Amino acid sequence: MKLSEKKVLKKKEEILMSAVKIVNNKGYQGATMEEIAAALLMTKGSLYYYFKNKEDLIFQCHALVLSKANKELLAHLEEPISFEERLRKMIKTHIHYAIEKKESFNMIIKPKETFSSEQLHPILQQRKIYAGYFDQIIQGGVDAKEFVNVDLKIVRMILLGSMNWIQQWYMPAGGKSKVEIQEIYADYLLKLLK
Amino acid sequence: MKLSEKKVLKKKEEILMSAVKIVNNKGYQGATMEEIAAALLMTKGSLYYYFKNKEDLIFQCHALVLSKANKELLAHLEEPISFEERLRKMIKTHIHYAIEKKESFNMIIKPKETFSSEQLHPILQQRKIYAGYFDQIIQGGVDAKEFVNVDLKIVRMILLGSMNWIQQWYMPAGGKSKVEIQEIYADYLLKLLK
Amino acid sequence: MKLSEKKVLKKKEEILMSAVKIVNNKGYQGATMEEIAAALLMTKGSLYYYFKNKEDLIFQCHALVLSKANKELLAHLEEPISFEERLRKMIKTHIHYAIEKKESFNMIIKPKETFSSEQLHPILQQRKIYAGYFDQIIQGGVDAKEFVNVDLKIVRMILLGSMNWIQQWYMPAGGKSKVEIQEIYADYLLKLLK
Amino acid sequence: MKLSEKKVLKKKEEILMSAVKIVNNKGYQGATMEEIAAALLMTKGSLYYYFKNKEDLIFQCHALVLSKANKELLAHLEEPISFEERLRKMIKTHIHYAIEKKESFNMIIKPKETFSSEQLHPILQQRKIYAGYFDQIIQGGVDAKEFVNVDLKIVRMILLGSMNWIQQWYMPAGGKSKVEIQEIYADYLLKLLK
DNA sequence: AATGAATGAGAATTCATTCAT
DNA sequence: CATGAATGAATTCTCATTCAT
Numbered sequence: 001m002k003l004s005e006k007k008v009l010k011k012k013e014e015i016l017m018s019a020v021k022i023v024n025n026k027g028y029q030g031a032t033m034e035e036i037a038a039a040l041l042m043t044k045g046s047l048y049y050y051f052k053n054k055e056d057l058i059f060q061c062h063a064l065v066l067s068k069a070n071k072e073l074l075a076h077l078e079e080p081i082s083f084e085e086r087l088r089k090m091i092k093t094h095i096h097y098a099i100e101k102k103e104s105f106n107m108i109i110k111p112k113e114t115f116s117s118e119q120l121h122p123i124l125q126q127r128k129i130y131a132g133y134f135d136q137i138i139q140g141g142v143d144a145k146e147f148v149n150v151d152l153k154i155v156r157m158i159l160l161g162s163m164n165w166i167q168q169w170y171m172p173a174g175g176k177s178k179v180e181i182q183e184i185y186a187d188y189l190l191k192l193l194k
Numbered sequence: 195m196k197l198s199e200k201k202v203l204k205k206k207e208e209i210l211m212s213a214v215k216i217v218n219n220k221g222y223q224g225a226t227m228e229e230i231a232a233a234l235l236m237t238k239g240s241l242y243y244y245f246k247n248k249e250d251l252i253f254q255c256h257a258l259v260l261s262k263a264n265k266e267l268l269a270h271l272e273e274p275i276s277f278e279e280r281l282r283k284m285i286k287t288h289i290h291y292a293i294e295k296k297e298s299f300n301m302i303i304k305p306k307e308t309f310s311s312e313q314l315h316p317i318l319q320q321r322k323i324y325a326g327y328f329d330q331i332i333q334g335g336v337d338a339k340e341f342v343n344v345d346l347k348i349v350r351m352i353l354l355g356s357m358n359w360i361q362q363w364y365m366p367a368g369g370k371s372k373v374e375i376q377e378i379y380a381d382y383l384l385k386l387l388k
Numbered sequence: 389m390k391l392s393e394k395k396v397l398k399k400k401e402e403i404l405m406s407a408v409k410i411v412n413n414k415g416y417q418g419a420t421m422e423e424i425a426a427a428l429l430m431t432k433g434s435l436y437y438y439f440k441n442k443e444d445l446i447f448q449c450h451a452l453v454l455s456k457a458n459k460e461l462l463a464h465l466e467e468p469i470s471f472e473e474r475l476r477k478m479i480k481t482h483i484h485y486a487i488e489k490k491e492s493f494n495m496i497i498k499p500k501e502t503f504s505s506e507q508l509h510p511i512l513q514q515r516k517i518y519a520g521y522f523d524q525i526i527q528g529g530v531d532a533k534e535f536v537n538v539d540l541k542i543v544r545m546i547l548l549g550s551m552n553w554i555q556q557w558y559m560p561a562g563g564k565s566k567v568e569i570q571e572i573y574a575d576y577l578l579k580l581l582k
Numbered sequence: 583m584k585l586s587e588k589k590v591l592k593k594k595e596e597i598l599m600s601a602v603k604i605v606n607n608k609g610y611q612g613a614t615m616e617e618i619a620a621a622l623l624m625t626k627g628s629l630y631y632y633f634k635n636k637e638d639l640i641f642q643c644h645a646l647v648l649s650k651a652n653k654e655l656l657a658h659l660e661e662p663i664s665f666e667e668r669l670r671k672m673i674k675t676h677i678h679y680a681i682e683k684k685e686s687f688n689m690i691i692k693p694k695e696t697f698s699s700e701q702l703h704p705i706l707q708q709r710k711i712y713a714g715y716f717d718q719i720i721q722g723g724v725d726a727k728e729f730v731n732v733d734l735k736i737v738r739m740i741l742l743g744s745m746n747w748i749q750q751w752y753m754p755a756g757g758k759s760k761v762e763i764q765e766i767y768a769d770y771l772l773k774l775l776k
Numbered sequence: 777a778a779t780g781a782a783t784g785a786g787a788a789t790t791c792a793t794t795c796a797t
Numbered sequence: 798c799a800t801g802a803a804t805g806a807a808t809t810c811t812c813a814t815t816c817a818t
Binding site: 153154164191 | 223348353356363375383
């Protein structure tokens with residue numbers, strides 16, 4: 001890869017990182033190319049050098065965020081500790097994302113009708129992988145008799161659903177800290193598996 | 195109230211019921227007045243006879259859905275049965291809404307940045323009331339020693355969050371039926387309180 | 389004329405009197421049928437019982453105001469006093485209209501491009517008659533050697549123009565009273581004829 | 583100032599010059615963005631590249647015209663000739679504007695209720711300056727005993743009012759020429775000061 | 777690589793007008 | 798007579814997209 005190509009890639013990611021925040025606050029329709037460009041001190045026109053069109057840009061936002069989250073989760077999966085400990089870490093990681101990277105995170109959890117089906121497919125694929133990591137740990141725990149036998153899919157849905165919801169109400173200022181929430185949620189959610 | 199006023203109200207509700215579906219599929223920005231009107235075999239202009247502007251129309255969509263959901267939940271609250279039974283019914287009702295009235299339901303769970311704060315307030319107020327019904331039952335159960343002592347707010351959040359998530363994945367065709375899901379969810383979620 | 393017809397005429401005038409004010413504040417395009425109706429506690433639709441359309445309504449506003457002003461001026465014209473005295477009275481009357489009936493008055497002085505030429509004509513005709521009254525007095529005064537010989541049309545234009553302008557700046561609260569202005573203007577303007 | 587900024591300014595002025603004519607023929611409400619754009623062989627959308635919205639565009643029309651008129655008048659104010667000569671020149675300049683730049687001129691004399699008060703203020707300020715130039719000459723003439731003592735404000739109002747009125751009746755084709763009118767008006771109006 | 781300028785296809789909104797009741 | 802309801806054309810405004818420089 002030539003240096004110039006690397007530069008382009010870096011710039012692309014820079015744009016995506018910034019765009020993620022805006023798209024999340026305003027939604028697909030609400031976010032304007034103008035706004036995305038302005039946040040980067042660029043002009044609208046320049047965005048079209050890097051991305052084919054708006055849909056493409058926003059699609060790549062999703063892809064970027066998802067692959068990052070997946071990578072992080074995968075790391076936990078492979079740690080040589082008990083299933084309960086591993087699931088606990090995954091729960092904390094997920095909550096961390098849900099709270100600290102709220103903007104990016106939203107992209108994972110609702111790809112919506114925004115995309116043409118050809119673009120939607122790889123995103124859903126990634127989501128499936130992400131969910132699979134949880135399934136592996138839960139099933140592993142059940143097999144190892146660490147967890148009681150459960151309906152795998154349903155329990156995973158309860159886990160993810162309840163955690164995804166946190167960002168709807170979490171306020172850094174008042175109430176519990178992120179760490180407290182991580183602990184409490186891990187405790188309660190693990191009760192489902194005991 | 196005069197007959198004419200009643201007629202207007204009925205028409206308004208008719209419009210809202212139809213609009214809810216569209217707004218939910220396309221989102222606030224994606225739904226157009228044209229489309230909303232067309233679905234009712236009206237013209238754009240007519241909508242403005244009933245609603246001040248787009249924001250007003252969509253705001254009233256939220257208000258309508260919320261008040262209906264609230265009413266239904268309240269009924270369960272007052273039944274003369276054990277707290278566990280009542281909570282079970284409320285869970286089932288909530289899931290029923292989340293699945294069957296998916297469109298309307300979405301409006302309740304993300305009012306977002308769509309609304310001017312003056313309109314947002316009454317919606318949040320209604321949401322608070324809705325959440326309060328769950329709190330009452332949970333606290334009641336704890337006081338009556340039916341449930342173990344829990345962090346009220348957190349548990350309620352886990353309940354609602356996990357249930358709200360159902361609509362993201364539920365597919366009537368394959369897998370479990372609504373009734374099954376209602377039962378399974380109720381079982382699992384009640385484990386948190388035991 | 390039947391009683392019912394009289395009633396209609398009365399209602400028409402009532403509408404016109406009210407419309408004049410609105411049209412004057414907002415201009416032809418700015419004034420809406422809605423607003424005109426609302427000021428009379430009627431509905432838009434009802435206006436169309438009395439007037440063919442908006443243009444017709446506003447045209448009749450002009451006609452009404454002009455005919456009233458003309459009638460009043462004519463009275464002065466025929467008083468058995470010196471030309472100077474008569475002109476003085478006419479000046480005062482005109483200023484009175486310009487200040488006190490500002491809204492109505494504006495209609496006289498700028499019929500503009502608002503009207504179709506067929507409607508514009510009678511209005512211009514009336515204006516000509518109004519101007520003619522001033523011409524008669526000035527010419528009469530010149531013939532009677534009360535006034536010096538002047539360019540009739542130009543002087544009349546200076547008179548009317550300067551008086552029409554008063555409403556642009558006159559403020560009842562501060563500065564000179566209406567009566568003072570009437571006196572001062574009469575004094576200055578008569579200097580042109582001496 | 584960079585070249586590009588200058589270009590924008592030039593284009594802006596080009597648009598304004600064209601818009602002034604249209605706004606004047608049709609008024610604020612009557613003139614459409616479509617029409618203004620078409621006259622410049624542009625599209626509606628482009629106007630919004632240069633101006634925030636219609637109100638902004640029209641506001642800047644006023645500002646442009648006023649500042650031009652003010653500059654011109656100021657030049658006369660400083661000529662080293664008698665007060666009478668200077669006032670005569672100012673009268674002629676004003677009449678020239680009223681006749682030849684009728685469109686632009688109208689904007690000066692009636693800012694109206696069109697503007698939000700925050701925009702209205704600077705316009706009124708400019709008008710005050712314009713009027714002040716006349717006041718200076720009149721007062722100067724009085725002090726220098728060239729003119730008789732007069733009510734400064736009233737006389738200035740008579741001057742401006744009568745001249746502003748010219749455009750209501752002046753027809754290039756028939757009757758007197760512009761130059762004749764300038765002379766006659768100057769003669770008559772100066773009589774007020776003698 | 778970036779930008780400034782322009783465009784055109786919608787979108788929301790307004791309002792005169794109509795008409796059945 | 799009056800009105801409520803509906804309409805549709807006109808108008809303002811937005812924004813993704815293009816392209817010459």
